[in-house]
Amino acid sequence: MRKKLAAGNWKMNGLTASLTEVEALIAAHPAPGCEVLLCPPATLVAAMAGVAKGRIAVGGQDCHAKVSGAHTGDISAQMLKDAGASHVIVGHSERRADHGETDAIVCAKAAAALAEGLIAVVCLGETEAERDSGATLTVIGAQLAGSVPEAATGATVVIAYEPVWAIGTGRTPTLDQIAEVHDFIRGELVKRFGTEAEGFRLLYGGSVKPSNAAEIFAVSNVDGALVGGASLKAADFGAIIAALG
Numbered sequence: 001m002r003k004k005l006a007a008g009n010w011k012m013n014g015l016t017a018s019l020t021e022v023e024a025l026i027a028a029h030p031a032p033g034c035e036v037l038l039c040p041p042a043t044l045v046a047a048m049a050g051v052a053k054g055r056i057a058v059g060g061q062d063c064h065a066k067v068s069g070a071h072t073g074d075i076s077a078q079m080l081k082d083a084g085a086s087h088v089i090v091g092h093s094e095r096r097a098d099h100g101e102t103d104a105i106v107c108a109k110a111a112a113a114l115a116e117g118l119i120a121v122v123c124l125g126e127t128e129a130e131r132d133s134g135a136t137l138t139v140i141g142a143q144l145a146g147s148v149p150e151a152a153t154g155a156t157v158v159i160a161y162e163p164v165w166a167i168g169t170g171r172t173p174t175l176d177q178i179a180e181v182h183d184f185i186r187g188e189l190v191k192r193f194g195t196e197a198e199g200f201r202l203l204y205g206g207s208v209k210p211s212n213a214a215e216i217f218a219v220s221n222v223d224g225a226l227v228g229g230a231s232l233k234a235a236d237f238g239a240i241i242a243a244l245g
């Protein structure tokens, strides 16, 4: 049985004062029926881990593929772990678009995360043009094959399907479209990892909010969500956690 996961991505949002939202979230949901993960900007990882005290998981939003070295501005998986992170998002579409991250780069980052004992949340997603041209499954299949390292297991890698056109837009795919992609991802994992494939959590991401969370969580092979904007406020993210748990 896969444990459901509600993951929040704060992106480039949040100052020390924002940690009151984490305290409020934990106070309102002291025993959630699902795993809860928040990924703040790197500047807040250690402080958030201090507030969370293991009651929710804390993750990074990206890591470098190398452990250390001359990479100004970057942060390694080892550093995230040292700061109290247990997870790291890799391959978010904003990183792929803004920083030219290819599947090979994402795969190397995920492998680096696994080597440090972090759980990698590997993001995949088609653009609107790719969906309109009927290429969604081809794109997702290629990203999955290229971004998930060979060493992945259901315990160490989470897959997040996030259509690029649904992120931050208020638009979501139909439930049938979500099911089609999630079922496809599960099938591809089975082909590659055999029985281990059943252990991988598959998150949906893209404009998940309290009003649509329950119907999305009822879709086949949806094991939770990766939530951007609605993870910033305890009330909204708490409602999504309640819908999942």
Ligand code: PEP
Pocket: 009, 162, 166, 167, 168, 169, 170, 205, 206, 207, 208, 226, 227, 228, 229, 230
């Ligand atoms: C995201 O950036 O991972 C995301 C899903 O954002 P939003 O929920 O704001 O669409």
